[in-house]
Amino acid sequence: MTHAERAADFLLDEARTDWHDESLWQVRGKRDTIVHAIPEWEALRQLGSDIKDNVLSNLDTYLEQFERQATANGVTVHWAKDAAEHNRIVHSILARHRVNRIVKSKSMLTEECHLNQYLKQQGIEVIDTDLGERIIQLRKEPPSHIVMPAIHLKKEEIGQLFYEQLGTDEGASDPQYLTEAARQHLREKFLAAKAAITGVNFAVAETGGIVVCTNEGNADMGVHLAPVQIHCMGIEKVIPQAEHLGVFTRLLGRSATGQPITIYTSHHHRPKEGGEMHVVIVDNGRTEQLGREEFRNSLKCIRCGACMNTCPIYRRSGGHSYDHTIPGPIGSILSPGIDLKKHGDLAFASTLCGSCSDVCPVKIDIHDQLYKWRQMVSEEGLLPKTKTIPLAGAGTVLSHNGLYNIMGKAARVALSHAPRVLVYNGMNPWGKTRELPEVPKESFKEWYARTHKSKF
Numbered sequence: 001m002t003h004a005e006r007a008a009d010f011l012l013d014e015a016r017t018d019w020h021d022e023s024l025w026q027v028r029g030k031r032d033t034i035v036h037a038i039p040e041w042e043a044l045r046q047l048g049s050d051i052k053d054n055v056l057s058n059l060d061t062y063l064e065q066f067e068r069q070a071t072a073n074g075v076t077v078h079w080a081k082d083a084a085e086h087n088r089i090v091h092s093i094l095a096r097h098r099v100n101r102i103v104k105s106k107s108m109l110t111e112e113c114h115l116n117q118y119l120k121q122q123g124i125e126v127i128d129t130d131l132g133e134r135i136i137q138l139r140k141e142p143p144s145h146i147v148m149p150a151i152h153l154k155k156e157e158i159g160q161l162f163y164e165q166l167g168t169d170e171g172a173s174d175p176q177y178l179t180e181a182a183r184q185h186l187r188e189k190f191l192a193a194k195a196a197i198t199g200v201n202f203a204v205a206e207t208g209g210i211v212v213c214t215n216e217g218n219a220d221m222g223v224h225l226a227p228v229q230i231h232c233m234g235i236e237k238v239i240p241q242a243e244h245l246g247v248f249t250r251l252l253g254r255s256a257t258g259q260p261i262t263i264y265t266s267h268h269h270r271p272k273e274g275g276e277m278h279v280v281i282v283d284n285g286r287t288e289q290l291g292r293e294e295f296r297n298s299l300k301c302i303r304c305g306a307c308m309n310t311c312p313i314y315r316r317s318g319g320h321s322y323d324h325t326i327p328g329p330i331g332s333i334l335s336p337g338i339d340l341k342k343h344g345d346l347a348f349a350s351t352l353c354g355s356c357s358d359v360c361p362v363k364i365d366i367h368d369q370l371y372k373w374r375q376m377v378s379e380e381g382l383l384p385k386t387k388t389i390p391l392a393g394a395g396t397v398l399s400h401n402g403l404y405n406i407m408g409k410a411a412r413v414a415l416s417h418a419p420r421v422l423v424y425n426g427m428n429p430w431g432k433t434r435e436l437p438e439v440p441k442e443s444f445k446e447w448y449a450r451t452h453k454s455k456f
Contacts, residue, residue, distance in 0.1 A: 003349045007317035020152055021315040027148075028309040030258025031359065038254070048247050049363040052300035055238060056290060062205040062238045063281065069208025070279060073270040080282045083113035089280050090115060090197070090230060091122055097228055099124065099194045103186075105212070105219035106130040107199030108146055108303060109232050109282060112325040115197075127189045129218035131182055138165045144319030146326060147256045147305035152318055186218070196222030200233035201302070202248060203279070206241040209269040210279060213252060213262040220266050227275040231268065235286050236299040248302060251361035255304040289337045294372050298333045300362040307356035307366055313349050322346060329356035333369040336377075344382050347373035408443050415439045 011017050035041045055062060067077045080086035086109075094102065102119070104110065104126055116126045116137075128137045132149040136142065138161055143149030150158070159173035168181045198219045202211040210231050212219045223229045239245065253261045271277035290296050308314045308328030319327035324335040324343060329350065335343035347370050350356075356366040377383060383391075397407050415423065416439050424431040442450075 001323070002345045003317070003321050003323070004345070006321035006323060007313075007349075010318040010321055011316065016152075016154075017316055017318075019154070020318060023151060024309045024315045027257060028306075028359070031255060031306060031309065032258075034254050034258045034260065038250075044247060044250060045361055045363050048251050048302075048361055049300065051239060051244050051247060052362050055240065056236070056296055056299055059235060059238070059290065062240055063235060065205040066203055066208055066238050067281075069206065071208070073208050075208065075270060075277045075279055078278060078280045080280055080284070082284050083282075086113045086232065086280055086282045086284065087115055087118040090232070091119060091124075093228065093230060093276075093278055094119070094124060094195055095122075097194060099228065101125040101127070101189075101193055102195045102197055103127050103129050103189055103193040103218075103222040103226065104197040105199065105214060105222060106133050106149070107197065107232055108143075108325060109199055109234055110197065111143065112284065113232075113282070115232075127186070127193070129186055129189070129216075129222060130214070131179065131216060131218075134182060134186065135161065142320065142325070144327065145305060145308055146303050146328075152320070190221050190225050193222065193226050195228040195230065196226040197230045197232065198223060200231050200237050200279070201252070202245060203233055203238045204240075204242050204245065205238050207269060209242075209267050211245060212266045212268065213249070213264065214266075215257075215259075215263045217264050220264055223266075223268065224272070227272075228278070229268070229271070229275065230278045230280065232280045232282065234282055234284070236301075252302055252304050255302075255306040255359065255361040285338055289334070292337065295333060295337060295369055297364050298330065298337075298366075298369060300364050301330050301334075302362060304361055306359040306361065310355045310359050312351060312353070312355075317349070322349070329366045329370065330364070333366060333373060336373045340376065340380060341382060344373070344377040344380075347371075347377055405443070405445070412439050412441075412443075 038044065070077050078089045080089055100123060102124060104116075106128070110116070116128075119126050128134050130149070132151075133143065135150040135153065135158055136144075139153075144152045155173045155175055155178070158178055159168070159171065162168040162178055162181055163170050163172070166181055166185050168178065172178065196219075198212050200210045201213045203209075204211070210233065212223075212231070214220070239248065249261055249265055253259045256262075268277065286299060289299055305328070307330050308319070311329050314322075314328040322328065322331050322335070324331055324338075324346075326334055332346035332349055335346050350367065350370045352367050352371060354367045357364065357368070360366060397403050415436070423436070430436070
């Protein structure tokens with residue numbers, strides 16, 4: 001199924017679509033309110049973008065520096081070229097310690113690598129401890145948003161899920177009650193786990209430390225209780241120095257949810273006494289994206305989700321319509337780089353309005369990259385016939401002045417005199433909820449020639 005077909009399924013429930021749209025726009029509004037209180041916000045964005053530019057231009061140097069410093073701190077650093085190697089490395093660590101149950105905080109990288117499914121096949125139970133992630137894990141769904149993975153669900157649906165899975169009161173939907181039920185359910189999982197896995201928001205080359213940002217404290221709970229801690233990061237997560245961290249923590253929380261900073265910003269530099277700390281650094285196609293000059297800026301992403309909260313397409317099509325780990329505008333420029341034939345249609349899941357680029361905290365030119373992917377899809381001959389044939393016809397008309405004039409006049413006559421049923425039908429989705437503009441009696445060219453005769 002294409003993105004459009006999956007989006008059509010989501011749109012069948014109009015009430016949910018409207019609610020989803022409004023909920024995300026409310027988060028966008030909170031973001032706007034808090035950033036307008038920061039006079040230096042645009043300078044902060046530019047600084048974050050510049051730091052990321054420096055990182056991408058010296059990625060090998062910073063990664064090697066990070067490895068040296070982390071190793072000196074007693075951390076074991078692993079390198080994985082792809083998802084399969086990442087999964088094997090994580091499993092080998094768990095197997096050596098005979099771990100059969102782990103707790104995991106939210107990590108889009110492990111989602112990308114399908115770690116949960118892999119470990120389950122090896123007989124290891126994986127418990128996602130972020131509340132939203134636990135909800136969708138119980139529903140056997142992927143996340144629909146990188147910050148709010150269960151944003152597509154209503155509290156009544158979560159209440160029914162918890163009634164069936166956790167034994168809460170039937171019909172209960174109070175968020176505080178449901179959150180407390182999840183807390184009690186997860187507490188025993190934390191206590192029983194022998195290993196904890198987290199993602200990595202930032203890895204500091206200067207110190208060899210990693211930083212994990214959460215709002216629930218679940219990552220801290222897992223890491224502090226389990227003797228073995230494993231942190232999985234993409235190669236682009238490294239930053240040069242500790243002093244740069246403040247730039248990104250100021251950008252991240254405000255862009256993601258409209259809060260000054262994430263509730264927990266946790267630093268991990270060395271293993272706990274008697275424990276082990278592992279960092280798995282993963283490529284999985286990132287160096288290939290780095291080598292694409294027009295698309296390398298996509299690796300600046302700090303996974304705030306701001307582009308999703310503002311995107312009119314994402315808000316009304318749902319995260320699952322993107323059919324890949326990272327949905328929304330940023331996902332639409334990352335996914336085609338993984339498989340252009342499979343994900344090329346995501347480049348068209350956009351109005352190219354530029355709102356995503358406007359809110360991106362590190363100034364990624366998202367809408368420009370979407371346009372460039374569209375060009376590549378066309379050049380590779382991957383456009384469907386439903387697009388290539390009309391585009392070829394339009395190209396012919398637009399490149400011939402006389403034909404353009406004739407077709408314009410014919411269209412004006414037809415729209416003025418055609419029965420309404422011929423204009424407003426299933427072939428005209430635009431007309432489902434809105435009227436077409438009033439048909440002008442003449443074209444601009446005709447008007448200009450008529451009103452400016454005396455000047456020629």
